[in-house]
Amino acid sequence: MSWTPTRDDFDQYMVPNYSPQRVIPVRGEGSRLWDQDDREYIDFAGGIAVNGLGHANPVLLSALKEQADKVWHLSNVYTNEPALKLAKTLVEHTFAEKAFFCSSGGEANEAALKLVRRYAFEKFGEQKDKIISFRQSFHGRTFFTVSVGGQPKYSAGFGPVPGAIEHAQYNDLESVDALIDDRTCAIIVEPVQGEGGVTPATHEFLEGLRERCDRHQALLVFDEVQCGMGRSGELFAYMGYGVTPDVLTSAKALGGGFPIGAMLTTADIAAVFQPGTHGSTYGGNPLACAVALAAVETIAEPSLLDGVKARHARFQQHLETLNQKHGGIFSEVRGKGLLIGAELSGHLEGRGRDVLAAAIDEGLMLLVAGPNVLRFAPSLIITDDEIDQGMESLDRALAALAE
Secondary structure, eight states: OOOOOOOHHHHHHEEEEEOOOOOOEEEEBBBBBEEOOOOOOSSSSHHHTTTTTOTOOOHHHHHHHHHHHTTTTTOOOOHHHHHHHHHHHHHHHHHEEEEEEESHHHHHHHHHHHHHHHHHHHHHTTTEEEEEEEEOOOOOSHHHHHSSSSOOGTTTTTSOSSSSSSEEEEEEEEEHHOOOOEEEEEEEEEEESTTTSSSSOOHHHHHHHHHHHHHHOOEEEETTTTTTTTTTTTSSSHHTTTOOOOOEOOOOTTTSSSSOOEEEOOOHHHHHHTTSSOOOOTTOOOOHHHHHHHHHHTTSSHHHHHHHHHHHHHHHHHHHHHHHHHHHOOOEEETTTTTEEEOOGGGTTOHHHHHHHHHTTTTTEEEOOOOOOOOOOTTOOOHHHHHHHHHHHHHHHHHHOOO
């Protein structure tokens, strides 16, 4: 029986924890998508910073198809060639000496948080267990990661949260000093807060966190799930800051759309994860690792990373023009590379989802980061023409909402 699902079928069959737009995309190529009615859209959302190389990228497709003819899944009772190749490549391109693979950013951060607690327990004893995070941070949807994340709305109503977790103010070292002590085992931070409003860390802030962790024998964890994999204009954002973490998490664009997450760290820290201490059934899946290897090798090319910085400037210029044209509709435009936030003001303050809906009507897909910030996370290889066309659509959407 032939059946074409509709948006109403979501309401009938799916758990209502999401509220998707009315259109259903069915096909994509590069930075363009087409819905069930074959209507075309420019994609500034990128699957929430996942489709770093766009839709149906031929390099990723080739890697997936080649591996699909070999082996799909083994579990970690056995290792596999794609996982080993990916681990070696990530180690060669970063500070890390060891890699752990899983299926998502939330799992990568869960692994990182368990690792820092285990490391402190084995090196210093059970009293060293405090984790410092930051308000407005986001680290995933497991119960541990939403508790560490600095947005109580994600953990409220699910019972008692794990203990020994405290939250400082982002970009505020004095607030960190009020919390950190020798009981602190780790600080976890996003070099660019994504869900919290697309706010980049200052260099002084990250450098200060590194110094304080060293002073208190605590580990520094960088959550680069959203801002990593080329999105900042560097392969990982820490490289642009010149501040090296002890643990780094990655996902989203790591697989270019194929689910995979990674935790990277040093050999000394990794040694506390002995067999049986942690695991993931799909971690190191051959299909995912084959695609991720192709993504890493492609994104690491200097020409691609330089292109991200050039595209950032083009987005910035367009947004400044729109801001002037629409009477100061943005109170601030901020971000790094192709993770950009435009904070709404005036008659659109708090109406981010209204802008998303109006943009859809004009053939543009974008994101919000909270109710008041438009978030742009397109493909890292989006063309100038596609940026221009998408911004024309946003211009029309903003004009429609002013009527």
